[in-house]
Amino acid sequence: MSETPILWIVTLAAVALTLWRSRRYVATLALAPGASRFDQPWRRLEGLAIAIGLHRKMLRKQLSGILHALIFVSFFVLFTVTIEAFGSRLFPGFSLAPIGGDSWIALLQDLFAVLMLVGLGLAVYQRYILKPARFRGSSGNDAAIIYALILLIVSSLLIEAGARIVGGADGSWRPVASLVADLLRVLSVQAHPTEQIAYWVHIGAILAFLVYIPGSKHRHMFLAAPNIYFRNLEPAGTAPAVPPERENPGVASLAQFDWKQQLDLLSCTECGRCQAVCPAYASGLPLSPKMLITDMRDALADETSTPLVGGVIAEETLWACTTCRACMEACPVEIEHLPKIIDMRRHLVDEGHVSPMLQDALSNLTRLGNSMGKPSKMRARWTKELGFPVKDARSEPVDVLWFVGDYASYDPRVQDVTRKVAELFTAAGVDFGILFDAERNSGNDVRRVGEEGLFETLAQSNIDAIRECSFNRIVTTDPHSLNALKNDYRHFGAEFEVLHYTALLAELVTAGRLDIAPAGGATVTYHDPCYLGRYNGGFDAPRDLIKAAGYALHDMPRCRENSFCCGAGGGRIWQGDDGVKERPSENRIREALGLGVGIFVVACPKDKVMYTAATDALGVAGQLKVVDVAELIRLREAPAAEGYDRIEGGAING
Amino acid sequence: MKILVVLRMIPDSAGELELTGDGRGIDREWLDFQLNDFDDHALEEAILLKEAAGATVVAVAIGEGSNRVLQMAVARGADEAIALEAEADGMIDSRAIAGSIVALARSKAADLVLCGVQSTEDLFGQLVPYAGARLGWPHVSGSSRLSIEASALRVTQERGGGIAATYEIALPAVIGVQTASKAPRYVSGSKLREASKTAMGKAASEPAGFERSAEIVALRLPGQRGTGENLGDNPENVADRLASILAAKGFAGV
Numbered sequence: 004m005s006e007t008p009i010l011w012i013v014t015l016a017a018v019a020l021t022l023w024r025s026r027r028y029v030a031t032l033a034l035a036p037g038a039s040r041f042d043q044p045w046r047r048l049e050g051l052a053i054a055i056g057l058h059r060k061m062l063r064k065q066l067s068g069i070l071h072a073l074i075f076v077s078f079f080v081l082f083t084v085t086i087e088a089f090g091s092r093l094f095p096g097f098s099l100a101p102i103g104g105d106s107w108i109a110l111l112q113d114l115f116a117v118l119m120l121v122g123l124g125l126a127v128y129q130r131y132i133l134k135p136a137r138f139r140g141s142s143g144n145d146a147a148i149i150y151a152l153i154l155l156i157v158s159s160l161l162i163e164a165g166a167r168i169v170g171g172a173d174g175s176w177r178p179v180a181s182l183v184a185d186l187l188r189v190l191s192v193q194a195h196p197t198e199q200i201a202y203w204v205h206i207g208a209i210l211a212f213l214v215y216i217p218g219s220k221h222r223h224m225f226l227a228a229p230n231i232y233f234r235n236l237e238p239a240g241t242a243p244a245v246p247p248e249r250e251n252p253g254v255a256s257l258a259q260f261d262w263k264q265q266l267d268l269l270s271c272t273e274c275g276r277c278q279a280v281c282p283a284y285a286s287g288l289p290l291s292p293k294m295l296i297t298d299m300r301d302a303l304a305d306e307t308s309t310p311l312v313g314g315v316i317a318e319e320t321l322w323a324c325t326t327c328r329a330c331m332e333a334c335p336v337e338i339e340h341l342p343k344i345i346d347m348r349r350h351l352v353d354e355g356h357v358s359p360m361l362q363d364a365l366s367n368l369t370r371l372g373n374s375m376g377k378p379s380k381m382r383a384r385w386t387k388e389l390g391f392p393v394k395d396a397r398s399e400p401v402d403v404l405w406f407v408g409d410y411a412s413y414d415p416r417v418q419d420v421t422r423k424v425a426e427l428f429t430a431a432g433v434d435f436g437i438l439f440d441a442e443r444n445s446g447n448d449v450r451r452v453g454e455e456g457l458f459e460t461l462a463q464s465n466i467d468a469i470r471e472c473s474f475n476r477i478v479t480t481d482p483h484s485l486n487a488l489k490n491d492y493r494h495f496g497a498e499f500e501v502l503h504y505t506a507l508l509a510e511l512v513t514a515g516r517l518d519i520a521p522a523g524g525a526t527v528t529y530h531d532p533c534y535l536g537r538y539n540g541g542f543d544a545p546r547d548l549i550k551a552a553g554y555a556l557h558d559m560p561r562c563r564e565n566s567f568c569c570g571a572g573g574g575r576i577w578q579g580d581d582g583v584k585e586r587p588s589e590n591r592i593r594e595a596l597g598l599g600v601g602i603f604v605v606a607c608p609k610d611k612v613m614y615t616a617a618t619d620a621l622g623v624a625g626q627l628k629v630v631d632v633a634e635l636i637r638l639r640e641a642p643a644a645e646g647y648d649r650i651e652g653g654a655i656n657g
Numbered sequence: 658m659k660i661l662v663v664l665r666m667i668p669d670s671a672g673e674l675e676l677t678g679d680g681r682g683i684d685r686e687w688l689d690f691q692l693n694d695f696d697d698h699a700l701e702e703a704i705l706l707k708e709a710a711g712a713t714v715v716a717v718a719i720g721e722g723s724n725r726v727l728q729m730a731v732a733r734g735a736d737e738a739i740a741l742e743a744e745a746d747g748m749i750d751s752r753a754i755a756g757s758i759v760a761l762a763r764s765k766a767a768d769l770v771l772c773g774v775q776s777t778e779d780l781f782g783q784l785v786p787y788a789g790a791r792l793g794w795p796h797v798s799g800s801s802r803l804s805i806e807a808s809a810l811r812v813t814q815e816r817g818g819g820i821a822a823t824y825e826i827a828l829p830a831v832i833g834v835q836t837a838s839k840a841p842r843y844v845s846g847s848k849l850r851e852a853s854k855t856a857m858g859k860a861a862s863e864p865a866g867f868e869r870s871a872e873i874v875a876l877r878l879p880g881q882r883g884t885g886e887n888l889g890d891n892p893e894n895v896a897d898r899l900a901s902i903l904a905a906k907g908f909a910g911v
C-alpha cells in the first residue's frame with residue numbers, strides 16, 4: 004500500500020513545520036528568567052480540574068461557556084477519529100475496533116460530530132450575529148479560519164463514514180453517518196473514491212490545523228492547561244516583589260519577563276473577557292487588557308519591534324490601569340495582567356517618566372508620608388473634634404491598633420466618617436489607639452504605581468512604628484491599607500493580623516456590643532471596593548452591617564467579584580482625567596441609579612470622595628446619597644444629630 | 658568645571674506657622690521642612706549642565722532635613738554632598754550664610770555657584786549678590802536657562818513683559834536660578850535608597866564677614882487686615898459662605 008509512506012511524509016512534514024513555526028516561542032521561553040511555580044502540585048491540579056473540567060470561569064458567560072464546552076468535549080471524543088485515521092494508515096493493522104471502535108465509540112463519534120457542529124453554529128452566531136464588544140480588537144481571521152477547518156474536519160469525517168456505509172460497511176452504530184450515506188446514495192456518488200477523498204480532506208484539514216496553531220490564538224489548546232496549572236498561588240493582594248537578581252526594579256524588554264509571564268502572552272485566547280470588565284477601557288482610556296497581552300505577544304514574535312515600554316506598550320496605556328484586578332478575575336486561562344503592568348511602570352518610575360501630578364504626589368509621599376502634601380503633625384487632627392481622647396498606641400498598650408490611612412485622616416470630606424467609626428468603636432468598648440504622626444501612607448498604591456523603592460521606605464517606616472506598639476490586632480479604614488498591611492508587608496517578614504473596620508464592626512454587632520436602633524428597612528445598594536472584595540474576599544461583613552443597621556440591600560448587577568472599580572486605585576487618583584470619556588465612578592453611579600434606590604453605600608474613604616464627586620457631577624446628589632456603611636449605623640443612645648435618620652425610610656432631604 | 662549648588666531647607670508653608678515666645682522668630686519645633694523650590698531648580702540646572710557639558714556637582718544643604726535632601730541630590734546626579742552647619746532653630750539668613758558659601762566655593766575650587774533666586778527667608782534674593790560680592794565674581798539673578806558655550810556661560814534672564822535677555826559671562830560666577838531649563842526630574846525611591854549609602858560631608862559655618870547692620874525686632878503672622886474674610890477650614894461652611902457672598906454681590910443666582 005503506497006498510502007502509508009505518503010501519510011508518513013505528510014505528517015512528519017507537518018509536525019516539523021509546526022515545530023519550526025513554534026521555534027521562536029520555544030527559544031524565548033527557554034531563555035526567560037526563572038519563576039517558582041512548581042510548588043503545591045495537588046492544589047495546582049485541583050484548580051486546573053475545576054477550571055477545565057467544570058469550565059468554572061468560562062460559564063460566567065453562559066452562551067460562550069456552553070458552546071466552548073460543546074466544542075471542547077466533542078474535540079476529545081472526535082480525537083478518537085483522528086487516532087484511527089492516522090493510526091490505521093501509519094501503522095497498517097491498527098484499529099480501535101477491539102475496544103469498541105465499531106460500536107459504542109462509533110456511536111459517540113457520530114453524536115459528538117453533531118454536537119461539535121452545534122457548538123460551531125453557536126460560535127458563529129455569537130461572533131457574527133451577536134457581535135459582543137469584547138471581541139473588538141481580536142483577530143477575526145483567526146476565528147474564521149478555525150471555523151472553516153472545524154467544519155471541514157467534521158463534515159469530512161461524516162462523509163467518509165457515510166461513504167463507507169454506502170460501500171457496504173455496517174451503519175447500525177452510526178445513525179448520523181447513515182443519514183449521510185442515504186444522501187450520498189441519492190447523489191449516487193461512488194463509495195470508494197468518495198471515502199478516499201473525504202479521508203484525505205480530513206487528514207489535510209487536521210494537519211493544516213496543526214501547522215496553523217503556533218501562529219494563532221488556538222495555541223491555547225495546548226497552553227491553557229499549563230498556564231492555569233502554573234498560575235499564581237500567592238494571595239491576590241501581594242504584588243510581585245522585584246526579583247533580587249534583577250539589576251533595575253522594572254522591566255524594559257520582553258526578555259526580562261520570567262517564563263510564566265511570557266507563557267501568559269502565548270496562552271491568550273483573545274476572548275476579551277478582560278476587556279469587557281476593564282474600567283480603564285470603559286472610560287475610553289487607551290488600555291485594553293486584552294490588547295496589552297496580544298500586543299506584547301505579537302512583539303514576542305517580531306524581533307524588529309520597537310522598545311517595549313513607550314513603544315509596544317504606550318506610557319498612557321500603563322498609567323491608565325486602576326489595578327482593580329477585574330481582568331485577572333475574569334481571565335479563563337489565569338493570565339496575569341497586573342504583574343506585567345506594575346513591572347513596566349517600575350521601569351518608567353525608575354527612569355523618572357512620571358506625569359507632573361503623579362510626581363507631586365510621589366514627592367509629597369517621599370517628604371511627608373502622605374500624598375496630599377499635608378504636614379504629618381496634622382494627621383491626627385480629626386480627633387480634635389471627638390468628644391473623647393484617642394489613645395496613642397505608641398505610648399500605651401491597646402487591643403486594636405487602628406491604622407487610619409491618608410484619606411480617612413486628612414480629607415475633610417471623609418473625616419466625619421472617621422469620627423463616626425471612632426464613636427462606634429468607643430460605644431462598643433473597643434480598646435483602640437492610633438499611631439498619630441508616626442503613621443505613613445501604607446504604600447499600597449505607591450507600590451502599584453511602580454514606585455517600589457518608596458513603597459519599601461513607607462512600609463519599613465510603618466512596620467517600625469507598628470512594632471514599637473503593643474496590640475493584638477490591626478484594623479484599617481482604607482481597604483488599600485488593609486491590603487498592603489495584610490499582604491504586601493509580608494515581604495518584610497511582618498505578619499500582622501489585619502482586618503477591615505467593617506469586619507470589626509460586624510464582629511461587634513454579632514457579639515451584641517453595639518446597641519443599634521434599626522432603620523425602617525429602606526432599600527440601599529452597596530459598592531464592593533476592589534481592595535476589600537476582589538482582593539481580600541471581604542464581601543459579607545459590609546452586607547451584614549447594612550442588614551443590621553436596618554436596611555434592605557439591592558445589589559447592583561456588577562457586584563462582589565464582578566464589582567466595577569471607582570477608578571481611583573493604583574495611583575489613578577493622583578493622575579489627571581485626560582482622555583477619559585466617562586469616569587468609571589459616573590458609570591457606576593448610573594448603574595446604581597437604574598435600581599431606583601436612594602442610598603449608595605460605600606466602605607472605603609476614597610469611594611466616599613469619588614462617588615460624592617460623581618453624584619455631584621451627574622447632578623443626582625439629591626436622588627442618590629453616598630453614605631459610608633458606618634454612617635448607616637445608628638445607635639440607640641446616640642446623640643440626636645447623629646446617624647442617618649434624616650434619610651430613614653428612603654426619604655431624602657438632602 | 659565644578660558647580661556648587663546651595664540647597665536651603667525652609668518651613669513647609671502647608672504647616673501652621675507660630676511665632677516663638679519673643680515674637681522674633683518662627684517656632685520651628687512643630688514644622689516640617691522642605692527644600693526651597695528655587696533651589697530645587699538650581700540643582701536641576703546644575704545636573705542638566707553636568708549632563709550637557711560635563712561637570713562635578715557639589716551640593717551644599719543648610720537646615721533641618723538636609724541629609725534627606727542631600728540624598729535626593731546625589732540620587733539625581735550630584736557628585737558630592739555637604740551638610741553645612743547652621744544655627745539650630747534659626748532662619749536661614751542670607752547675610753549670615755554667605756560667608757560659609759564663599760569659603761566652600763573657594764575650598765572646593767568651584768567655577769560656578771548656583772542657588773535659587775530667592776527663598777521664603779530671602780524674598781529679595783540677597784544671597785547671590787552677597788556671595789558674588791564677597792567672591793569678587795560676576796553674578797546674575799533670575800535665570801531661566803544656562804548653557805556653556807566655549808567655556809563661557811550663557812545665562813538667559815527673565816525680565817518683565819515676557820522679555821528675556823541672554824548674557825555671556827566669564828566663569829567663575831554666581832547665578833540665582835529662577836527656573837531650570839527643564840522641570841526638576843523625579844527620582845525614584847530605589848535610587849534614593851541607593852544614594853543613602855553615599856557618605857555625606859559636613860562643613861562648619863564661617864563668619865558672615867559683614868558688619869551687623871540690622872536686626873529683627875518683631876515678626877507678624879499673616880492675618881486678617883480688615884479687607885478679607887477668613888472663611889475657615891470646614892469645606893461645607895466655606896462653600897455656603899462663598900455662595901452667599903457671591904449671591905450678595907450679584908455674581909450668581911444662588
Ligand code: SF4
Nearest residue numbers: 281324325327328330
Ligand atoms: S486591573 Fe482593572 S484597570 Fe487594570 S487592566 Fe485590569 S481591568 Fe483594566
Ligand code: SF4
Nearest residue numbers: 271272274275277334
Ligand atoms: S487575557 Fe484572558 S480574558 Fe483577556 S482576552 Fe486573553 S484569555 Fe481572554
